[in-house]
Amino acid sequence: MPKLEEAPQLHETQKRLLDAAEALIAVHGIAGTSLREVTELAGVNLALVKYHFGSKNGLVEAMLNRRLDPINKMRLALLDEVKRKHANGPMPLEEVLAALIRPAVEMGLENGKEGALFLRVFGRLFSEPATFMIHIHKQMGKMVKLFDAAFEQALPGLSESDMAWRKIATLGVVQHSLLMLSMLDQLPKLIQLPIKMLKGTPSTDEVVARLVAFSAAGMRAKVPSVR
Amino acid sequence: MPKLEEAPQLHETQKRLLDAAEALIAVHGIAGTSLREVTELAGVNLALVKYHFGSKNGLVEAMLNRRLDPINKMRLALLDEVKRKHANGPMPLEEVLAALIRPAVEMGLENGKEGALFLRVFGRLFSEPATFMIHIHKQMGKMVKLFDAAFEQALPGLSESDMAWRKIATLGVVQHSLLMLSMLDQLPKLIQLPIKMLKGTPSTDEVVARLVAFSAAGMRAKVPSVR
DNA sequence: GCATATATTATACGTTCGTTTAATTGCTTT
DNA sequence: AAAGCAATTAAACGAACGTATAATATATGC
DSSP states (O other): OOOOOOOOOOOHHHHHHHHHHHHHHHHHTTTTOOHHHHHHHHTOOTTHHHHHHSSHHHHHHHHHHHHHHHHHHHHHHHHHHHHHHTTTSOOOHHHHHHHHHHHHHHHHHSSHHHHHHHHHHHHHGGGSOHHHHHHHHHHHHHHHHHHHHHHHHHSTTOOHHHHHHHHHHHHHHHHHHHHHHHTTTTHHHHOOOOOOOOSSOOOHHHHHHHHHHHHHHHHHOOOOOOO | OOOOOOOOOOOHHHHHHHHHHHHHHHHHTTTTOOHHHHHHHHTOOTTHHHHHHSSHHHHHHHHHHHHHHHHHHHHHHHHHHHHHHTTTSOOOHHHHHHHHHHHHHHHHHSSHHHHHHHHHHHHHGGGSOHHHHHHHHHHHHHHHHHHHHHHHHHSTTOOHHHHHHHHHHHHHHHHHHHHHHHTTTTHHHHOOOOOOOOSSOOOHHHHHHHHHHHHHHHHHOOOOOOO
């Protein structure tokens, strides 16, 4: 099975800045995180943000790319595997969904504290300024197109809008579940919401299985025609 | 069927401030919205925020309460109806879900531009500082408890963690779908993601039916035991 | 070992932020 | 008409923001 690639080597200073930005943005969002907080946490001079990344936006985009690049590459590799495996027939919906979902879960659960932090960043992405949504979309454009085609094959016969609603709901399942998963440490104290969904941390396989099962059933559901 | 209650009367100035805060926070988030932008859009003096709401936090919480109060009251009223209707037997999962989902959809689709704006605020809630999550949770505490019991009855026999995962996924479906729905105006231009999920605006009934169908199927799905 | 990039530092600029004060307006009650 | 309360105003506070610059330190190539 394809694995998440190692990050390309970069300066110690750059890595420290990306780590610090990731940790703070995970909690306070982009607008709520100042470069002074980032550089202090990184133990690095303020001006080095401009030197290495040009601007705050540059830092944020580099932070996003560092995680999204390997996730998307692994997604495409997994989808390729599924395609090869079912070259003579239709791809099972569950396997397409797993190819989409597993890399993000793996990034979140198998990279220690850094991974969990990125899950929170990922969970916030849709709430950040449009600038970054555009950036992320360019980042993911090719991947999205290939998965669109895969869904079309795994779940044939749906109208465009039927398919769009289902993909949006699925993205919601994944995004929100991973956000909650990444907040498990702090959440139960703030909120008594019974998030006893784990004793210890659940395994990657368990999380993927749960999200895939829920999403696949949701995507296959018939909608009573009240339109 | 219970309806969303009318907002209690408040000063013109207060309403203008709440409207402006809602519109700006919907787009830029709490941290990304300044009181000067809010008061300018409202056509009101800066100091009136302190006078009427005490602080920026006070303004934000009032803005949230104005929408969440009627939504939650309608949820409880709808749930009561479902309970009465099925006093002699178990409540159907779909009807419990509809009681949870319909009020938010109705607020978003049947209150003009203001409703759509609040949907975007609602979609961002989990990405805002913990302060507000705590506030919202207090707001929703009673409603959440009653729906927890209803889900337990409509979907019996699940372990605590099995139920928790399903509720989280369902919340993700609703939150993300409504966020995308509220962004339909702007999104297609920024992103070619085929959000042709509608010609014109879909009806409340259609949206509720889609979200309920997806969530109910997801909640009923068996998870292969790979744990 | 000296010149040349590369990396880091301290410091500052001009803005904008949330908050606060004190003076003033408008309206109601007597 | 006067008094009293509610609402609004203009102005300012110190703090924090992203960005920029020039001087300095560190590493690299010859």
